[in-house]
Amino acid sequence: MTDGRPVPDRPDRVPRWARWTRWTLLSQPRAWLAAALVLVPMACTNHLADDLVEVTAARRLQVVTADTAQVLLDQANVSLPSRVDSEPGAGLRHISFDIPLDRYMAAPLPVEPGQRRPPGRALLFSQAIEGMDVYLNGVWVAGLPRTNQAARYRWNRPLVVPLARRLLRTDGPNTVVVELSSYEARTLLPPMYVGSVASANLAFEMTAFIGSSMANASNLLCLLAGLFLLGAGWVSRGEGRAFAFAGALTTVWAVMFSLVLTPYMPVAWQPVREWLQYACLGGVAILLTLFVFAFIGERMPTVARRALFAAAMSVPLIYPVANLSMRGWIAQYWLPLLMLFYVYATGRLALHAVRTRRRPAFLLLALNILTQVFALHDHNVVAQLFALPVPGQGWSLAHLLASPVLLSHLTLPLLLLVMGQSLLEQMRSHVERIRQSNEVLSSTLAQRERELQVSYQRQRDMENEAAAQSERDRIYRELHDGIGSKLVTTLFSVREREITPPQLEQRLLDALKDLRETISETQPRETRPIQDILFGYASGMDEALSGDQFHVEIDIADGHEVVLLGDEARSLLRIVEETVANTVKHAGATRLRLSMAVDGRNVLRLCIDDNGRLGPQQPLGPDGVPRGLMAALQPAAHILSGGQGLAGMRRRAQQMGARYRFVRTRHGAHTRVHLPLGPRAPHWPRFTDPEGGADASVAQAPPTETRDDSYRSQSVLAESSTS
The missing domain is CATH 2.60.120 (Jelly Rolls)
Known part of the structure; x- marks a missing residue:
């Protein structure tokens, strides 16, 4: 804040003009290069020939x-x-x-040292x-x-x-x-x-190089560059109007200068040549003006555009019928008339350059001014309106301005440089947008990767949790159906005092063995025939349970030995153990019959029957057993209650691809398991009601939906000798 008094100059305060000058000279090497390209040739060729x-x-x-x-x-x-x-x-x-x-x-000519004669x-x-x-x-x-x-x-x-x-x-x-x-x-x-x-x-040599050799090279360059710019404008139609106009301009310009510089022409063709020159000159005026408007991104006013087309196309239309005086007027005043439109476009370009401060705009503005100067010079060469004397003795490049040498061709390569600068700037902006888009895409991909990593971690946690839960369910089923069943039968034997200490010890050792197998990571595979497995279990059950009040019957049919692959033998044995445990716990039966056979359709049939009584007044529990029969083995029922019962056995049967059925009647409970051993028949055999009834009131599991109904790959029928 100041109180209105002038602030004293500080050493670090630099005037604006000084800062601008320092920025221009020190931070703009292109300015130095441009100055060198202009000043050095002028200084070196100020007096090329002093004796002329x-x-x-x-x-x-x-x-x-x-x-x-x-x-x-x-x-x-x-x-x-x-x-x-x-x-x-x-x-x-x-x-x-x-x-x-x-x-x-x-005046004598200077003689160089060592030269013999002048x-x-x-x-x-x-x-x-x-x-x-x-x-x-x-x-x-x-x-x-x-x-x-x-x-x-x-x-x-x-x-x-x-x-x-x-x-x-x-x-x-x-x-x-x-x-x-x-x-x-x-x-x-x-x-x-x-x-x-x-x-x-x-x-x-200097005059021929600038007026002839450079002109021919410029025409060829303009023709090739014009075709390239036309292609660039065609590819980028939305942003390529300026390139299209520049391409058409340089192409027509090259054709016009080729006609002007052609040294030979038959007299009969001269009128056609002059008409083509005027047509090309009108086209150049139109394209040059429209190019400037396209470059600044504006549209030429309709009135001015119509006037431009009318002025440019009038001479090619009236020239074939014009008289000599009219042709003389055209040769002197038509081009200055067209230059008025170009001057108008140059003024709009100057406003655009000041407003946008773009380098290509300033370069094109300087090029337009130079083009107008050279165009007026070439018109003066053709029309001979006034002379341009060059003072001084000798000969220099400045004398070219007074000579009838065409110089307009020197501006077209500069136009190509401006368009190249504009094209590079446009490409740079495109590259910058692509770089920004890549950065956004990279950040988006990184965010998506982080989200996927989090989602993957969550999915892995869920899968681990599901696997742990599945393992807990498996251990529970094994404990409930296997070890629990063994403990129930052991408790029943201890209660009835029909087991000796060695038998009790063996039962407990078997239970511990099953416990180790249950919690082991690698489950042992059963390779014995299912007949031997069931017979061994039934024999042990007969030895443990048979007595004065309970009798076990075993009926394992002879025939082909059947080896069940995978865990099917274990699952089938768990169904048998759970059924026997339920009978011992709840049924109050005195007789249990276990039978197994393989029929002609390669279907293993397992039947478990008891003679337990079911009163009409006894309600059913959640697992399908009477609540009143739980008092038969109250301690064991209290410890091992809460199992899945029929649902667990039905699920095991579904996993094997078997059919499970449990029926309670007045004469006892009946369990049926049908397991196909080969290609399944089109129709399953109907379950037979133990009392001769129909198959209507069954509590059975439908065929599994997780296996192929045509073939069970985990069951084989062993073709061994008949036992």
């Missing part, structure tokens, strides 16, 4: 018609360079004039546009083919005429006679120079 003297006067200028030899113009003295005007429509004209050389050869002299014509013949003291010394009745020549190149010493007179006047021919009503007598042969050849 410009010819300023000629004598006896005559213009004569080729058909009638009529003298159209006869002038005693004429200054050079000069414009010769004659009557329009006179046809082919012959033009001749004399140049006195003695006044330009009076250097020779030469006469340099800056442009021999329509060809010429040059005579020194009446002897032809040089020339280019001249325009005649059959062909029109436009060379657009300089000409060097050596002045041979043997033709020069030491005691008399030396005169050069120049003869040329033209169909034009206005002919230019170009600037001429006299000097040493070396200096004349140097100026000749």
Whole structure:
């Protein structure tokens, strides 16, 4: 905060103009490079040839018609360079004039050290546009083919005429006679120079390089680059309007300059050539203006666009029927009229460059200004509106501005550089957007990977929990159906005092063995036939339970030995043990019968029957057994109650692919298990009711839905010898 008093200057405060200058000079190497490209050639070529003297006067200028030899113009003295005007429509004209050389050869030429004699002299014509013949003291010394009745020549190149010493007179006047021919009503007598042969050849090479060699190379470059830009504009239609206009512009420009620089053309084709030049010039004016508007992203106003098209296309339409005076007006004033539209587009470009501060916009603005300057120069070369004298002695690149040399072709490569800069900037923006999109995509992928990692961890935890729960369920079923059943029968035997201590010890050892197998990670696989397994269990059960009040019957049919693969033998044995335990705990039966057989359909049939009584007043528990019969073995029932009962046995049967059925009648309980051992029959055999009834009131499990109904791969029928 200040109180209104001026703040004293601080050492670290730098004026804005100084900061801008320092930023421009130090942080912009391109500015230094551009300045070097402009200033160094100008400094190096300021005086390329100091001993060249410009010819300023000629004598006896005559213009004569080729058909009638009529003298159209006869002038005693004429200054050079000069414009010769004659009557329009006179046809082919012959033009001749004399140049006195003695006044330009009076000053001696510098002699380099070691040079034996003074250097020779030469006469340099800056442009021999329509060809010429040059005579020194009446002897032809040089020339280019001249325009005649059959062909029109436009060379657009300089000409060097050596002045041979043997033709020069030491005691008399030396005169050069120049003869040329033209169909034009206005002919230019170009600037001429006299000097040493070396200096004349140097100026000749520089002029030919810029006006001819570079022009041809520029035309070829513009043609190829124009096709490339047209392709770029076609590919990127939305953003490529500027590239499309630039491609069309450079292509038409190359065609126009090719027509202008073509040295030979039959006279009969000349009207077509001129019409094509005007058509191309109108197309260049349209495309150049529309290109500028497309570059700045604006649309040219409708009125201005219609006026531009009308002005550009009017001359190609009226030129074939225009008279000579109209064609002369077109040659002088049509191009400046078209330049007005280009100046308008350049003004809009300047506003756009100031507003956006984009480097390509400023480069294109500078290029437009240079294009307008060169276009006006080339128009002045063709129309010869006014002369451009260059003061000073000698010859330099500045003299090219006064010579009738076309320079507009120098701006088109610069236009390609601007479009290349714009294309690179556009590509850089695309790359930046792609980089940003890749960063967003990478962060999104990282987030998705983290989410997937969390989801995977949760899924793994759930799977581990499900596996642990499944293992707990398995251990519970094994404890309940296997060890629990053994403990129930053992408790029953102890209660009835029908077991000896060695038998009790063996029973407990068997229970411990089953407990170790249950909690072991690797369950032992049963390889004994199911007949041996059931018979061994039934024998032990008979020994433990049979007595005065309980009797066990065993009926294991002989036949093929059956080996059940996997855990099916264990599951079938657990069903038998659980059924026997339920009978001992709840039924109050005095007889238990266990039978097994394999019928002709390869179906293992297991039957367990008892004669327990079921009163009509006894309700059923949640596992399908009478609640009143739980008092038969109250201590054991209290300890081992809470099992899954029928549901657990039914689930075991489903896992094996078997059918399970449990029926309670007044005469006892009946358990049936049917297990297919091979390809399943189309229809399962119906269960037979123990009392001869139908199969309607069964409590059975449907065929499993987790196995193939056509073949059980975990059961085999062992083809061993009959026991």
